[in-house]
Amino acid sequence: MDCHGSGNALSPSDGEIILVGNHNVGKSVLFGWLTGTYVTVANYPGTTVEITRGIAKRDSHRTVVDTPGVNSLQPLSDDERVTRDVLLNATPSAVVQVADAKNLRRALLITSQLADLQVPLVLVLNMTDEAHARRIVVDADKLAARLGVRVISTAATKRQGLDALVRALDAPQQIQPLVTFDDEIERALDELQEKLRGVCLRPRGVALNFLNGDPASDEFVQVRVDAKAYVEFCRVREQLQQRAAVPLSTRMQKARAKWIDETLRGVYATDAPSGSPEPFASKLGRWAVHPVWGVPILLLVMFAVYEFVGVFGAGTLVGFIEKTLFGEYINPFATALVTTLIPFQRVRDFLVGPYGVLTVALTYGFAIILPIVFTFFIAFGILEDSGYLPRLAVMAHRLFRAMGLNGKAVLPMVLGLGCDTMATMTTRTLETKKDRILVTLLLALGVPCSAQLGVVLGMLAGMDLAATLVWSGVVAGVLLAVGWLAARVIPGDTSEFVIEIPPLRMPQVSHIFIKTLARLEWYLREVLPLFILGTVMLFALDVTGALAWIQQATQPLIVQWLGLPVEATNAFLVGFLRRDYGAAGFFQMAQDGLLTREQIIVALVTITLFVPCIANFFVMVKERGVKTALAITAFIIPFAFLVGGVLNAVIRWLG
Amino acid sequence: MWSIKPPAKTNTPPDAKPFTLADLAAGQRAEIACLECPHAASCERLMAYGLVQGQSVLLVQKLPAFVIRIDETELALDEFVARCIHLTQPRA
Known part of the structure; x- marks a missing residue:
C-alpha cells in the first residue's frame, strides 16, 4: 500500500477515472463505452486479481481503470482488498460507482464506504431499464440530495443516460462522510485522523481500516508514523475493541445498515410485480440449479466444452499446427538452417535433436499446448461471463462436500482442466488454509490439464468404451477417496459456502477476447520457459x-x-x-x-x-x-x- | 412475540431451538431477525449481500444447495450458513 503513486506502470497515476461497484452491475459495459479499443489487463502486484486499464475515448489524456467487483470496501476477499488499495492510494479525477438500480441497498454500502474515503464521486444508477420492468422506482434527485454527489440514471447496454455521465465527469463533487458511528468510535477516529492528516491522502479511510485490524493498513500506519505514535494508535484500537462484546467491524457495519435504511426511505420503492411473465433467461438460470433439471444442463455444458476444446482445439487445431505448420514447414526449415550454420553436433542436438529446444520444447509449447489452452480459455471465459460457473458450484456442492470442500472449489478445479499451474495459483482465492491445501493436492493428484486430457482422450478414443470408463472411474474414485481421507487428516476449518448467483447473461465477445489474450500472454510468459x-x-x-x-x-x-x-x-x-x-x-x-x-x-x-x-x-x-x-x-x-x-x-x- | 400455535408436538421447550432459514420450506418467505455466525467476518459478508434485520427472504430451494432471494440478489449457501440466519416466525 502506497499513499502516493510510484513509477510502476500498474500503480495509479493522477487524474484517472476509477470504476467501482458490485459484481454484475454492468461495469465492464460502461468501461467498454468510456474507453476505446486499447485496453490492458494486468494482475495487481502480488495477486491474481485483474485490473483493466484503458485510454478514455473522449479525453486521451485520461485513463479509465476498471476494478474487480466487490461487495464491500471493508475487505473480506482479495478482490475487495485490491479495490480498496487502489482507492486508498489513487488521486483520481473521478470515481464512478456503478450501481444496479434494482439492488440499491447493496450499492449504498459501498457508497457509504467511498464517503469515508472522501473521493470525487459520481454515482451511476445502471440497469434502470430492468428496474423499470420490475416496477422498481428510484428517486435519483432525492438520492443525490442525500448523498451530496451527482446521481446519473443509465441503461448502459441501451446507451441511455451516458451523455449525462460524461458531463458529470467534468466536475465531480467530493463526497463527505455520511455515516456517523457511535461516539466511542467517532472519538477514536478523530484522534487517529488528526495524527494522519498530512501523512496520507485519506486519513478517515486509513483510520477506519486500521481500527478494523486490517493488516495492510496496520503496516501502512507503522511505516508512516514514528514508533511512539504507532504505540498510541494501537492503544486506541485495543481500548475500543476491549470495551464491547461485538467486534468493531460488525458495529460499523450495523451503523452503515441503519444509515442505508434511512437513506432508502422515500428513495427506493418497489411494487412487487405479480403475474408478469418470467423472462426465459431467468427461467433457464433457475433450471440450471434445479436438483433434477440442473443435471442434464450440466451434461450439455460439459459436452459443448468437450466438443470445442477436445475435438476442435485438441483435434483440428493441433492437427493443423503440429502436423502441417510445424511438421512440414517450420521444423524441417529450422533443422536445415541449424545443420548448415552450426558445425558442432552437440549444439545441433541441443537445438533440433530428439530433446531439442526448437524441435521439442517450442513445438510442444506452440503447436500442441497453445491451441488447447487457447480454446479452453475461450470456453472458460464464456462460462465465467455468462454466469454459469456459480450455478456449476451449486450443482457440484454436494459432491465437493464429500471431499471436505464446498462448491466454491469448483472454480479452481474446473480451471485445472485447463492448466493445473494456473489453477493452483487461483487457490489463493479460497478462504481457509485447509481448502487451499486440499484443492492443491487434488489438482496435483488427479485433475488432468487440457493438454494431458487431450492426449489421454486421443488414446482412449481409439479403444472401446469400457477402457474410457475404467480410466475415468478409477481417477474419479481416487480423487473422491483421497479427498475424503485428506479432509479428515488435514487440520483446520472448511470455509462456509456462500456464493452469489448472478442472472444469466449473454457474454460480450470483446470482453472474452481481451481476457483470453491476457491469459495467453500469461501462459507464454510463465509456462513456456519451463518447457525449455x-x-x-x-x-x-x-x-x-x-x-x-x-x-x-x-x-x-x-x-x-x-x-x-x-x-x-x-x-x-x-x-x-x-x-x-x-x-x-x-x-x-x-x-x-x-x-x-x-x-x-x-x-x-x-x-x-x-x-x-x-x-x-x-x-x-x-x-x-x-x-x-x-x-x-x-x-x-x-x-x-x-x-x-x-x-x-x-x-x-x-x- | 408468539403467535397462537397448536400444542407442541414434543416436549422440547419452545425456545430451545431458534427458527432459522433451514427450518423454512422451499417457496416460503420470512423476515430476518438476526444473524448468529461463529465468525464476525461471516456475518459481515452476509450483511454486505443485504441480509440485514427486517429484510424479507425468499427460500427458493434446499437442494443441491440452499438458494435464497433478497430483493434482487440470489445467493446459494449451505445448511450450516442457513442455520446462522435467524428469522421471525411467519404467521400461519
Missing part, C-alpha cells in the same frame, strides 16, 4: 548417460509391478517435467504397437495420477511453501504407482 528448462534437463540426462542408468534402475517398478515395457520409463521420466509430456510418450508407444489394451489403461491411470508438471510444482512451492509441496509430491509418486500396480493386478486377475 525441462527439455534442457532431459538433454543433459541423455548426454551424460544418466537416462539409460535410470531406465535400468527403475526396471522392477515399471516392468514387474506395472507390467509395462521398459521403454515406458522414458514416458514417466518426462512425466516428471510435464504429465502430458509423459502421456504423449505413451501415445507414441501405442501408435508403434508396443502396448496392449490392458497396458494402455494401466499406463494412462498411472500417468494421470502421477506428479504434476514442474511448473505446477514450482507454483505449489510458491503458494503453499516448500514443506507442503514436497509432502504432496512425496505422497503422489508412490501413490500413483500403487494404484497403477493394483489396477494391473486386478486386470490380470480378472483375465
